[in-house]
Amino acid sequence: MxxxxxxxxxxxxxxxxxxxxxxxxxxxxxxxxxxxxxxxxxxxxxxxxxxxxxxxxxxxxxxxxxxxxxxxxxxxxxxxxxxxxxxxxxxxxxxxxxxxxxxxxxxxxxxxxxxxxxxxxxxxxxxxxxxxxxxxxxxxxxxxxxxxxxxxxxxxxxxxxxxxxxxxxxxxxxxxxxxxxxxxxxxxxxxxxxxxxxxxxQGPTRALALTKQLVNASLDADRTTALAAEATAQEVNMTTADANEGVASFVERRTPKYLGR
The missing domain is CATH 3.90.226.10 (2-enoyl-CoA Hydratase; Chain A, domain 1)
Structure with missing residues (x-):
């Protein structure tokens, strides 16, 4: 077994x-x-x-x-x-x-x-x-x-x-x-x-991963470090296809189709 x-x-x-x-x-x-x-x-x-x-x-x-x-x-x-x-x-x-x-x-x-x-x-x-x-x-x-x-x-x-x-x-x-x-x-x-x-x-997989990292790290970080990490994470996330899809779907008033990339 x-x-x-x-x-x-x-x-x-x-x-x-x-x-x-x-x-x-x-x-x-x-x-x-x-x-x-x-x-x-x-x-x-x-x-x-x-x-x-x-x-x-x-x-x-x-x-x-x-x-x-x-x-x-x-x-x-x-x-x-x-x-x-x-x-x-x-x-x-x-x-x-x-x-x-x-x-x-x-x-x-x-x-x-x-x-x-x-x-x-x-x-x-x-x-x-x-x-x-x-x-x-x-x-x-x-x-x-x-x-x-x-x-x-x-x-x-x-x-x-x-x-x-x-x-x-x-x-x-x-x-x-x-x-x-x-x-x-x-x-x-x-x-x-x-x-x-x-x-x-079905969600934006990379955004979820970065969110998880930010929350976990925030428990041990000071405010300056946490906010810097947040800005960097958003910078990285905005290069993903899902971030582009999320923004486009909002503008076009449709349900987003995230691919996890």
């Missing part, structure tokens, strides 16, 4: 974790495959949006701690290297993907699974989904960019509450906090993700 299911439909790359019996706990092989698919989406003009989801009742229960080898002596720096090359690469691949990425969270998203979802540009959750900062339950520090992502989404005080206690956050509460864009019935999740993804796939 393929541990990652992948298909492309109507310009949308659908990536699904597929270890339902393990609540989609993430293995090394799965992580590398997801990273490769996100990288491929950036460079493929035929892909104009991405959906990350999962099969079964869980979205991702975190890293599969049973899949690693316990043999051999641990050397100072090994753990930091593993995190840098593993969980952090996965989250970075989502943040840096040049196409908009939607998380369709079908069930429990815990640990790196929660961070995988929250790194996406838009998050749609089934009403049965839960988000859990599970690290404290294992005596661990949050990794996979959790301490970077959460304060930027919900502020430092609430982020510390979730990380200090490790309580499960139901989908409705996650939406109230601003972790989730939309909550839908479980049986409507795929349709909701498809609707948004196909809308994005």
């Amino acid at each position: 393929d541990e990652i299911l992948h298909r492309t439909d109507a310009g949308v790359s659908w990536i699904a974790l597929n270890r339902p019996d393990a609540m989609n706990a993430l293995t090394w092989e799965q992580r590398e495959r997801v990273i490769a698919l996100l990288d491929a989406a950036s460079g493929d003009p035929g892909i104009r949006a991405v959906v990350v989801t999962a099969t079964g009742k869980g979205f991702c229960a975190g890293a599969d701690l049973r899949s690693g080898s316990a043999t051999g002596e641990r050397v100072a720096g090994d753990v930091a290297r593993m995190i840098r090359l593993g969980a952090q690469r996965l989250i970075t691949a989502v943040l840096d993907c040049e196409k908009p990425v939607i998380a369709a969270v079908n069930g429990t998203a815990a640990g790196i699974g929660a961070h995988l979802a929250l790194a996406c540009d838009l998050v749609i959750a089934a009403d049965t989904a839960r988000f859990i900062e599970v690290f404290v339950r294992r005596g661990l520090v949050p990794d996979g960019a959790g301490a970077y992502l959460l304060p930027r989404l919900i502020g430092p005080q609430k982020a510390k509450e979730l990380m200090f206690f490790g309580d499960a956050v139901p989908a409705a509460e996650a939406a109230r906090l601003g972790l989730v864009n939309k909550v839908v019935p479980a049986d409507a999740l795929e349709a909701a993700a498809r609707e948004w993804a196909e809308r994005l796939a």
Whole structure:
């Protein structure tokens, strides 16, 4: 059985974790495959949006701690290297993907699974989904960019509450906090993700990519840097065919037909 299911439909790359019996706990092989698919989406003009989801009742229960080898002596720096090359690469691949990425969270998203979802540009959750900062339950520090992502989404005080206690956050509460864009019935999740993804796939792809970069970078930039980046992005964007089409369609009072170029 393929541990990652992948298909492309109507310009949308659908990536699904597929270890339902393990609540989609993430293995090394799965992580590398997801990273490769996100990288491929950036460079493929035929892909104009991405959906990350999962099969079964869980979205991702975190890293599969049973899949690693316990043999051999641990050397100072090994753990930091593993995190840098593993969980952090996965989250970075989502943040840096040049196409908009939607998380369709079908069930429990815990640990790196929660961070995988929250790194996406838009998050749609089934009403049965839960988000859990599970690290404290294992005596661990949050990794996979959790301490970077959460304060930027919900502020430092609430982020510390979730990380200090490790309580499960139901989908409705996650939406109230601003972790989730939309909550839908479980049986409507795929349709909701498809609707948004196909809308994005019909949009001005390069403008969306530049917008994503501007928003992500603004969280770490001063005003002068952010405004300079904005001006540069608009300069670059105005060279695209879609920008010309957008302006022309406005002048001609017709619906634009964006090609993603």
